[in-house]
Amino acid sequence: MNPPSDDNSTTVQTPFLEITETDAYREKIIAFVNTKSGGLLGQGVLDQLQAQIGEQNVYDLVKDHGPQRGLKENQHEKNLRIIACGGDGTVGWVLSALDLSQMQYMDFVSVGVIPLGTGNDMARFLGWGAGYGREDLAAVIQSLARSETRLLDRWQIDVKPTAHTGIATLKIPQPVFNNYLSFGADAQIALDFHEKRNANPRCFANQMLNKLAYGCISCNTFFDRRYLFGNIANYFELHVDGRNMDEDLFRFRPDAILILNIASYAAGINPWQGVYDTFWCASSQADDDRFREQSCSDGYLEIIGFKHFELARIRLGRRGHRIAQGSEIKLTIRRDLPMEIDGEPFLLGPCQIIITRKNQARMIITERSQAAQQIESKRIHLIHDTQTGKPRGYAFIEYEKESDMHAAYKRADGRKIDGRRVVVDVERGRTVKGWRPRRLGGGLGSTRRGGLPGGKRTVGDDRRRSASRDRKRRSRSRDRRRSRSREHKRRRTRSRSNERRSDRRSSRDRQDSSRRRSRDRDRGRRTSNLRGENDVHNNNGNGPYDTFGINDGY
Structure with a gap:
């Protein structure tokens, strides 16, 4: 399909932007709109997009019964950018259709989101907002056409029957998930709400009433004995990368398990990196070196557990209980359990579930999104011993962007893994012009032949300067x-000297007081003896009362 000429192009004027059909063909932007999402908002978005980028570039997923027609018409386009307008289910629908399509330049196809659903976790994570508020889409289209992209891991779910399966259903809504998979108390609440809404959709047309109904269902589930005292831990067995997690599960006894791929769950919260709570997260340290940093493109899933009464805390941004991280998860279910995949709840019978990474999709992100804050590695090459096959203790990591490399360097250098400090450096042989190793007369020094021209600093120079500054700071602090210690000793010496002087004064005062009391007693004894002698001489035989003059004529 050739782009239209300038004479036939339709121009839409906005205060700051000018989007035309020619721009759409140059960037090759197409849009898939789920008109059933967001009530009546889907049709309004469809009309706006048709006016902005042309009717032939906008596809109605309801009328076309999926995105297959639009992908087939654009399968030979290079640098194709797709806008998925809908909820998380619509995004998964488009990505699953891309897996089955025969796109010639699949590595250059990227997907953005205009959120029209309820939770919109994918749109929140990519930075495209919590929902569509009837605003003008010209600025959004401009951002989607020029923003950066980020790889997103997509995970395959393989369901196999076991001896306990029987006649139970093993049907799941979709065999791939992009956001999260959960089972237990939270999935039971979502399943009950989903069934009640489908049974009587008119009663669930108001958003505030929906939240009230969701809260009532959550309270009813609280008294379900399956989710009291961690009884759910008896109904399944969890293996992460071949390691049995029963010991951790029975020690914590969670009521719900969450397997997280992106940093967004339940309308934008991240229970893996939530606020640390000393009381509730005692077994999950604030900076736990056992786990790697969360990323949507590292080939690892985060497994989190929480109890039923913690659901409200989790929705307020608190952290759940970190269980493990892994690239292959095996889950053996012994009885019927409610599950939820990317917001779609269902009931699954006894079976075995194996979760592995399927592929990666290229998603369009904003600069301030959570996805942009995560580090993305392009290739990891771990060096092994050729004879023993064991790792030699170092590896080479290649990053998509230089900013990710610098961020990884700052965060990883000096950290301890299994009690051993990690040393991180930057490869200079192919990145620094004129670089020579130390054995050939080069090195990091600016006076060597391998130094940077003009004495420019390298990462190693900055690290040595930083270490020198740290030593100086430690010296000044010491x-x-x-x-302070010497001053404290002086104060203690002066205080003790003052105390000794005070003690000596008190001792002298006590001695003086004792001597005065002794002299007073001696003086009193002498006076008493003198009076006794006078009484003996003056006694006239009239009795003892004469001594005091009682009978002296009165």
């Missing part, structure tokens, strides 16, 4: 501590 001097200050010594000075």
Whole structure:
């Protein structure tokens, strides 16, 4: 399909932007709109997009029964950018159709989102907002055409029957998930709400009433004995990368398990990186070195557990209980359990589930999104011993962007893994012009032949300068501590000297007081003896009362 000429192009003027059909063909932007999403908002978005990028570039998923027609018409386009307008289910629908399509330039196809659903976790994670508020889409289309992209892991779900399966159903809504998979108390609440809404959709047309109904269902589930005291841990067995997690599960006894791929769950919260709570997260340390940093493109899933009464705390941004991270998860279910895949709840019978990475999709992100804050590695090459086959203790990691490389360097250098410090450096042989190793007269010094021209600094120079500054700071801090210690000793010496002087004064005062009391007693004894002698001489035989003059004529 050739782009239209300038004479036939339709121009839409906005205060800051000008989007035409010619721009759409140059960037090759197409849109898939789920008109059933967001109530009546889907049709309004469809009309706006047709006016902005042309009717032939906008496809109605309801009328076309899926995105297959649009992908087939554009399968030979290079640098194709797709806008998925709908909820998380619509995004998964488009990505699954891309897996089955025969796109000639599949590695250059990227997908953006205009959120029209309820939770919109994928749109929140990519930075496209919590929902569509009837605003003008010209600025959004411009951003989707020029924003950066990020690889997103997509995970395959293989369901196999077991001896306990019997006649139970093993049908799942979709064999691939992009956001999360959960089972237990939270999935039971979502399943009950989903069934009640399907039974009587008119009663669930108001968003505030839906939240109230969701809260009531959550309270009813609280008294379900299956989700009391962690009884759900008896109904399944979890293996992560071949490791049995029963010990951790029975120690914590969660009521719900969440397997997370992106940093968004339940309308935008991240229970893996939530606010640390000393009381509730005692077994999950604030900075736990056992786990790697969360990323949507590292080939690892995060497994989190929480109890039923913690659901409200999780929705307020608190952290759940970190269980494990892994690239292959095997789950053996012994009885019927409610599950939820990317917001779609269902009931699954006894079976075995194996979760492995299927592929990666290229998603369009904004600069301030959570996805942009995560580090993305392009290739990891781990060096092994040729004779023993064991790792030699170092590896080479290639990153998509230089900013990710610098971020990984700052975060990883000096960290300890299994009690051993990690040393990180930058490869210079193919990145620094004129670089020579130290054995050939080069190195990091600017005076060597391998140094940078003009004495420019390298990452190693910055690290040595930083280490020197740290040593100086430690030296100054040590001097200050010594000075404070000496001053403290002087104050203690002066205080003790004052105490001794005070004790000596008190002792002298006590001695003087004792001597005065002794002299007073001696003086009193002498006076008493003198009076006794006078009484003996003056007694006239009239009795003892004469001594006091009682009978002296009165």
